[in-house]
Amino acid sequence: MEIKIRDDFPLLQRTVHGVPLVYLDSAATSLKPEAVIEAEATFYREVGANVRRGAYELGAEATERYESARAKVASLLGARPDEAVFTRGTTEALNLAAWALGETVIGPGDEVLVTEMEHHANLLPWQELVRRKQARLSAVAVTAEGELDLEDFRRKLSPRTKVVALPHVSNVLGTINPVPEVATAAHEAGAVVVLDAAQSVPHMPVDVRELGADLVAFSGHKMLGPTGIGVLWGRREILKDLPPLLVGGEMVHEVWLDRATWDDPPARFEGGTPPIAQAVGLGAAVDYLQAIGMDEVRRHGQELTALVLDGLLFRPYVTVYGPADPGARGALVAFSLAGIHPHDVATLLDREGIAIRGGHHCAQPLHRKLGIPASCRVSFHVYNTIDEVRLFLEALDGVWKALG
């Protein structure tokens, strides 16, 4: 299966520094299959018109393709199409969520509860919000094993907590958080649950109803889709009461010079011309993933994660962050080499054509907690192979020999 899949990704044909590319940074952004590239290009070649306006054939076709992409995304999540709002990505989705909840459920003295393992995209919007509303922000601790401290969560959850925001899968620790458990407790306390699913939806079956979260954000570009498109899924009962972040064309019902009424979700949250071709491309990415099957995507990711985890834990010069059990993880592993800066590791591996991430992965508070300025990270998607994992581990020994 791997060989056939690899043929679908044109970027895997190219070399880096004269050697074949080994791309191990899909958590940052994934490669795109030909089908996605083609879907986006075909839209521009054959349709090209704007959506939701123009009483002409091309306009109708554009709207049809755009809405069909929405239906595909919704079906991937086990949701209704009108619950899937297109955004520019996870960051915009979370900013929209924070802004809209700020206008409706958060007042002075209220609390937003995040975790110590947030990506900055699920932290800074809440920081800004509590500053604006004179509310408070607190963070659930992460245990030494790299898991959410659920006791600390229950301690910090109170009737003042109006929002609980957390990542489904940590983009550093890889930890899969127990969302249903967190959501149930949060709902009992009367809080809305916002989930950063940027590292889960691309890699495993996600049923938003089973998870129990109220708002779920993710990006197209991490799930084989284009950049510039993402999704905020929202439970219908929640979305219907939220105000828009972007106001202007296409999101309104009736407009007077001094006031306007808003359209229903999802249009209400999609002011202006949306990323139409990108949405169509995301639809093609969903088709591609579903043809493989999300269970198979997950199985493959876990196989590679287990292998790399084994290899890293076996090497005494390596420290691994996050759970030791690959079943408790998404398709990524962060680690460091004793006394060697992650950027040096990444630069030396780059010379072998191996692309890994070295840095704080937009999670500075978590790295501070781990007591390191940065870490290395490998991450996978459907096109990665067991051979690539082996190549990476051997090259890592080379780095250790050179710098250790």
Add this chain to the structure above:
Amino acid sequence: MSYEEIILDHWRHPRNKGRLPHPDAAAVEANPLCGDVVRIELGIKDQTIQDIRFEGEGCAISLASASVLTELVQGKPVAEAAGITDEALLSALGGVVRTRLSCALLPLRALHKALGQHRSPDDGGPPPGEPPSAGRCTSSG
């Protein structure tokens, strides 16, 4: 698999590492993106850099670059040291891959900052050792 000889050599055997008892100028520069921090201290007499020390934490490239820079600067007139360009430092390092330029040039920023403070001590700039402003996340994670 190795870094350029110069970088490895200076990383393993840093020159002019440490602190001066009474520096005439000092500055810290940091790159919060990767946690690199470099402190440069200068002993200046007759508009000449008599003494230079660095301390730092971070990647091999930033630390090797600091070490190489101290050798470039030692004994130079202040004006000449202030004129050291990015290109001059990079070539003294034997070249640096483009993805790591900010690491390599961090010590030079610290040197320029220290010299700036020495030349105009009351220009209202931050005192030596002031941490830099918080960094931005410039890439997707």
